[in-house]
């Protein structure tokens with residue numbers, strides 16, 4: 224009996240709805256979904272509406288059991304410290320070369336200015352998101368960096384984070400691939416660090432693939448950084464991209480790789496499910512957008528795969544008109560960073576929803592929107608070993624008794640701008 228069930232699971236035959244329902248019910252009960260059933264479900268998720276509904280129903284029940292009805296959001300200011308990048312991912316418009324229109328590196332004085340404005344607007348998080356190791360590709364930038372007294376962007380970043388903390392914000396940094404020593408230097412100045420795993424597909428590194436000209440997108444290197452962040456006990460954000468050429472089995476593989484590291488180190492606080500939407504001035508402009516059904520199905524499957532310790536985030540500015548409510552019903556419990564004063568520099572064509580509108584839509588769906596820090600209550604209150612004591616003390620000053628953001632009154636509400 225067991226053997227025949229295993230054979231059925233391992234086969235390529237379509238999964239009967241009743242069997243899929245049994246598997247997701249079991250995943251809900253045990254908090255665990257394994258590779259073989261997840262792959263079979265994943266192959267049918269986009270095309271089979273009834274199966275997708277069954278997965279979403281189980282995912283919603285799971286998130287209610289694990290996180291209640293709370294949905295979180297982090298009011299942030301986006302600080303693209305430099306948009307120079309040595310990689311060339313074929314879907315990206317963020318990366319620039321020196322001299323390109325829009326190429327920009329912030330001075331520390333500009334970081335201080337942005338920080339002050341963000342504090343006045345009620346932001347808590349300084350999201351440092353930047354290109355990967357531009358000093359290795361561009362001599363003029365390396366010389367500028369050296370003139371400031373830095374050998375690497377990661378060293379400059381430490382001082383930028385220090386400025387943001389001094390200005391009253393809590394940094395969360397996503398600077399691409401960092402060494403363990405670089406992460407250790409950032410740890411005292413960051414509430415959490417992040418790196419999108421994006422995919423575990425090595426095929427995408429081949430000619431014609433989205434990551435062919437992006438040496439920092441090698442999955443093994445990115446997984447190593449996830450592991451080293453775990454060894455350093457740093458609350459960590461990961462994520463996958465949906466629609467850059469990966470297969471459904473590769474999506475399952477990426478989610479399981481993150482789960483394995485989360486199980487081992489307990490540091491993965493959230494996983495972002497980020498849909499691909501083509502940008503007109505990129506090589507992937509002709510590739511199809513991730514469909515809403517695809518995004519909903521994979522959010523739900525990720526919810527079941529990742530289990531009770533990891534939050535599932537979907538960026539609300541990348542959701543089409545009616546998608547927010549569907550994402551909530553599929554198990555999303557975090558909207559990530561939403562800025563009242565800066566645009567999403569990675570997706571400048573996608574404006575953030577106003578926080579008030581996001582709250583209204585979240586609450587109309589039966590959930591409670593709570594503002595959070597760039598770290599979740601589970602780590603902040605329950606795992607003090609994940610923080611430098613001084614930074615944890617600063618986090619606690621900004622938190623309420625539940626570990627979410629303390630209520631505060633912005634001095635003014637800003638309008639999202641490119642220049643901050």
Ligand code: SF4
Pocket residue numbers: 308309310311312315316317318353354355399437439
């Ligand atoms: S996606 Fe990131 S690593 Fe890739 S080119 Fe853009 S900035 Fe660089």
